[in-house]
Amino acid sequence: MGWLSLKVCLMFSFYWKSKYSVGVSELDEQHHAIMDRLNELHEEMMNGKVNDAVAPLIGSLVSLAAEHFATEERLMESTGFPGHAGHCAKHREVSRRVAEFIARHDHGDKAAYSQFMYFLRGAIIRHILKEDRQYVSWFAEHPIHNFGSPRDLKAAAPLSSTGLRS
Numbered sequence: 001m002g003w004l005s006l007k008v009c010l011m012f013s014f015y016w017k018s019k020y021s022v023g024v025s026e027l028d029e030q031h032h033a034i035m036d037r038l039n040e041l042h043e044e045m046m047n048g049k050v051n052d053a054v055a056p057l058i059g060s061l062v063s064l065a066a067e068h069f070a071t072e073e074r075l076m077e078s079t080g081f082p083g084h085a086g087h088c089a090k091h092r093e094v095s096r097r098v099a100e101f102i103a104r105h106d107h108g109d110k111a112a113y114s115q116f117m118y119f120l121r122g123a124i125i126r127h128i129l130k131e132d133r134q135y136v137s138w139f140a141e142h143p144i145h146n147f148g149s150p151r152d153l154k155a156a157a158p159l160s161s162t163g164l165r166s
Contacts, residue, residue, distance in 0.1 A: 013039050014121070022132050024075065024139055030068040031128060037061045038124070042117055054113060061120075062098065069095070076135060079142040083134050090131050094123055 014035035021028050041057045069091040076084040097119060105112035 013042065014124075020128050022128070022136050022139070024144070026071060027068070027075075027132075030064065030071065031124075034061065034064050034068060034124065037064055038117070038120060045113060045117065058102065058116075062102075065095075065098070072132075072135075075139065075144055079139060079144060081135050081138050081142075083138075087131060087134070090127065094127070097123070 016032050016035060020031055022031070037057065037060055041054060041061060044054055044057060073084070073088055073091070075081075076087060081087070098116070101112050101116035101119065105116075
């Protein structure tokens with residue numbers, strides 16, 4: 001990897017920062033896993049493996065996002081978060097945009113993956129720092145009692161419809 005490629009890779013890479021924490025360990029772990037997967041995807045793309053390795057990584061990323069959206073939505077619903085419907089709408093919008101990028105690539109648009117990466121980088125940071133910030137104080141004031149331990153969150157309720165899973 002040349003100097004310019006390394007510089008572009010480092011500029012794109014996600015590094016977990018405390019400002020990304022939403023105060024719920026399960027959600028923080030999911031955010032971290034999504035960032036890690038995006039870093040893997042970007043690295044593969046920078047190494048020229050757009051068609052070889054990207055599709056499985058995108059599939060994994062979409063699954064992680066679906067799980068994360070469902071977890072957030074269950075927590076918002078269970079605590080009566082007043083912004084629940086609007087937050088779910090944001091999830092559906094991100095899901096719709098991701099599906100568009102995937103469809104464009106599947107129809108031969110070679111630029112779709114790089115545009116996808118830049119869209120996701122911005123969307124994730126904006127979502128965590130803006131949208132998710134709206135529930136941080138709510139969750140702190142309305143403890144999550146219905147789920148038991150944080151690990152039980154995944155199995156507590158069926159996944160909601162986010163547009164990522166059919």
